[in-house]
Amino acid sequence: MSEPLPLLAASDLTPGRIVELLDQYIIGQAAAKRSVAVAVRNRWRRQQLNDDLRQEVNPKNILMIGPTGVGKTEIARRLAKITGAPFIKVEATKFTEVGYYGRDVESMIRELVENAIVLVKKELQIQNESTANSRCEDRLLDLLCGPPPHSIHSSHSARHETASAVEVDEEVGDAESGHSESSSRTTESDSYTKLRAKMLSKLRAGQLEDKVVEFRIEQKSSPMVFGALGGDHMDRDMQSMLEKFMPKSSKTKKTSIKEARKVVFEQEFEKLLDEDQVNSQAISLAENLGIIFLDEIDKLVASEGKGADVSRQGVQRDLLPLVEGTIVNTRYGQVRTDHILFVAAGAFHKHQPSDLMPELQGRFPIRVELSNLIEDDYVRILAEPSSSLTRQYAALLETEGVRLEFTSDGIRQIARHAFQLNQTTQNIGARRLHTLLERILEEISFTAPSLRGQLTKIDAVYVDSRLKDLLADQDLSRFIL
Numbered sequence: 001m002s003e004p005l006p007l008l009a010a011s012d013l014t015p016g017r018i019v020e021l022l023d024q025y026i027i028g029q030a031a032a033k034r035s036v037a038v039a040v041r042n043r044w045r046r047q048q049l050n051d052d053l054r055q056e057v058n059p060k061n062i063l064m065i066g067p068t069g070v071g072k073t074e075i076a077r078r079l080a081k082i083t084g085a086p087f088i089k090v091e092a093t094k095f096t097e098v099g100y101y102g103r104d105v106e107s108m109i110r111e112l113v114e115n116a117i118v119l120v121k122k123e124l125q126i127q128n129e130s131t132a133n134s135r136c137e138d139r140l141l142d143l144l145c146g147p148p149p150h151s152i153h154s155s156h157s158a159r160h161e162t163a164s165a166v167e168v169d170e171e172v173g174d175a176e177s178g179h180s181e182s183s184s185r186t187t188e189s190d191s192y193t194k195l196r197a198k199m200l201s202k203l204r205a206g207q208l209e210d211k212v213v214e215f216r217i218e219q220k221s222s223p224m225v226f227g228a229l230g231g232d233h234m235d236r237d238m239q240s241m242l243e244k245f246m247p248k249s250s251k252t253k254k255t256s257i258k259e260a261r262k263v264v265f266e267q268e269f270e271k272l273l274d275e276d277q278v279n280s281q282a283i284s285l286a287e288n289l290g291i292i293f294l295d296e297i298d299k300l301v302a303s304e305g306k307g308a309d310v311s312r313q314g315v316q317r318d319l320l321p322l323v324e325g326t327i328v329n330t331r332y333g334q335v336r337t338d339h340i341l342f343v344a345a346g347a348f349h350k351h352q353p354s355d356l357m358p359e360l361q362g363r364f365p366i367r368v369e370l371s372n373l374i375e376d377d378y379v380r381i382l383a384e385p386s387s388s389l390t391r392q393y394a395a396l397l398e399t400e401g402v403r404l405e406f407t408s409d410g411i412r413q414i415a416r417h418a419f420q421l422n423q424t425t426q427n428i429g430a431r432r433l434h435t436l437l438e439r440i441l442e443e444i445s446f447t448a449p450s451l452r453g454q455l456t457k458i459d460a461v462y463v464d465s466r467l468k469d470l471l472a473d474q475d476l477s478r479f480i481l
C-alpha cells in the first residue's frame with residue numbers, strides 16, 4: 001500500500017513556488033494561499049518519511065472562511081491544476097444523510113478514486129505510448145492491406161477485424177495482379193511485405209488519413225433502462241455490475257483512418273494496462289495525496305426547526321468518520337481516508353464556524369480567513385491575471401476582427417464602480433466585475449460583426465457613458481449590475 005509514488009515530481013513544488021503559481025491567477029488572499037501551499041507541501045514531506053512515522057502523520061485539514069466571490073473556489077480550482085494530485089471539488093449541499101434518498105458522502109471518495117484512475121492512466125499512457133502506437137499502426141495496416149496471403153485460411157480468422165477496406169486502392173491493385181499471375185507463396189508474401197511497407201510510409205506521412213476502412217468494434221451496451229431509475233444517484237459500482245450482465249454486441253463500422261486510429265489506439269492502450277496495477281496505484285495515490293475540496297460547508301448548518309435541515313445535520317455527522325479516517329469500499333478496492341486532505345470553504349454569513357457540530361469543527365484545525373476585496377484589488381483582478389476578464393473579452397471580440405483596448409483609467413473606473421456597488425447594494429465580490437463588464441460591453445458585443453477592423457478604447461469616459469443611466473437609478477442597478 002505504501003510503495004513510493006513516482007507519479008508526482010512534487011519536489012519542486014515548494015510552498016513558495018505554489019504561492020507564486022497561485023499569484024498568477026488570484027489577487028491577494030495571501031494567508032489562504034500560504035496555508036494551502038503548506039498543506040500541499042506537507043503531503044510531499046510525509047511521503048519522504050519512513051513507513052512507521054508516515055502512518056502517524058495526519059493532514060491538517062483547512063477551513064477557508066470568507067465572503068462570497070473573493071476567491072475561495074478559485075484557489076481550490078487552481079491548486080488542483082498546479083499540484084497534479086487527485087483532486088475533487090464537491091458541494092456539501094449535494095449530499096444527503098445516509099438512509100435518505102440521494103448521494104451519500106462516501107461517494108466523494110469514490111469520485112476521488114475515479115479522478116486518481118484518470119491520472120494514473122494518463123501517466124501510463126505516456127509510458128506506453130510508443131508500444132501502443134506501434135501496435136495500433138500494425139492493426140491499421142491489417143485494415144489497409146488485408147491479411148497476409150498465407151494466413152487467410154489459417155490463424156487470421158482469429159483477428160478482430162474483417163479486412164475489407166481495400167477495394168479502391170491502386171497499390172492494392174498492383175499487389176493483387178502480382179498474386180494472380182504467380183501463386184508461388186514467396187512472391188506473394190514478398191509483394192505483401194512490400195505493400196505493407198509502402199502503406200506504412202504513407203500512413204506515417206499522413207497521406208491516408210481520410211481513407212475509409214471498415215472494422216469491427218465491440219460495444220458495451222449501457223444499462224440505460226436502469227439509468228432512468230437512478231441517474232446520477234445510481235452507485236457507480238452498481239452500474240459497472242449491471243454492465244457486466246449486459247450482452248456485448250459488436251458492430252462493423254466504416255470510418256476514416258483518422259477516426260479508426262483513435263479507437264484502435266484506445267483499444268491497444270487498454271490491452272497494455274494491467275487493471276489491478278492501475279487500481280492499486282490509483283488507490284494509493286488517492287489515499288496519500290488526494291485532496292477533497294468541500295465547498296459551501298456553511299450550508300450544512302441547520303437553521304432551527306426546518307424539516308430539510310435535519311438531513312443537513314446528518315450530513316455533518318456522516319462526514320465525521322471520513323474526515324477522521326475510515327475505510328470506504330469502491331469498485332477499485334478499499335480506500336483508507338486517514339490521509340486525504342480536506343479543504344472546506346464557506347461564506348459563513350448567516351452562521352459561524354462554531355455553529356457546525358463541535359466534532360466537525362475540531363477536524364478542521366487550520367482556519368484561514370479571506371478578506372473582502374477593495375478597489376485596488378479589482379484593478380489588479382481586471383488587469384493582471386493572464387486570463388483576466390478583460391483579456392477574455394478582448395480575445396472573444398478579436399475573433400470578430402474587433403480590437404478592444406482597456407485603458408488604465410477605464411480599468412480604474414470599472415473597479416471603482418464595482419467597489420461602490422458592492423458597498424451600496426449586495427457585496428458579491430469579484431463576481432461584480434462580470435456583471436459590470438457584461439453591461440459595459442453589451443453594445444460592442446452585439447454589433448461586433450459590423451465593426452470589423454475597428455479599435456475600441458474602453459476608457460473611463462466610455463465606461464461611464466455605458467453605465468450612467470443605470471448608476472443614476474439605485475433600483476435599476478440593483479437589478480442589472
Ligand SMILES: Nc1ncnc2c1ncn2[C@@H]1O[C@H](COP(=O)(O)OP(=O)(O)OP(=O)(O)O)[C@@H](O)[C@H]1O
Nearest residue numbers: 025026027068069070071072073074347381430431
Ligand atoms: N482574489 C481574486 N483574484 C482573482 N479573481 C478572483 C478573486 N476572487 C474572486 N475572483 C473571481 O471571481 C469569481 C468568483 O470567485 P470564487 O468562485 O472563487 O468565489 P468564492 O469565494 O468561492 O465565492 P462563494 O462563497 O460564493 O462560493 C471567479 O471568476 C474568480 O475568478
Ligand SMILES: [Mg+2]
Nearest residue numbers: 072073074295
Ligand atoms: Mg465558491
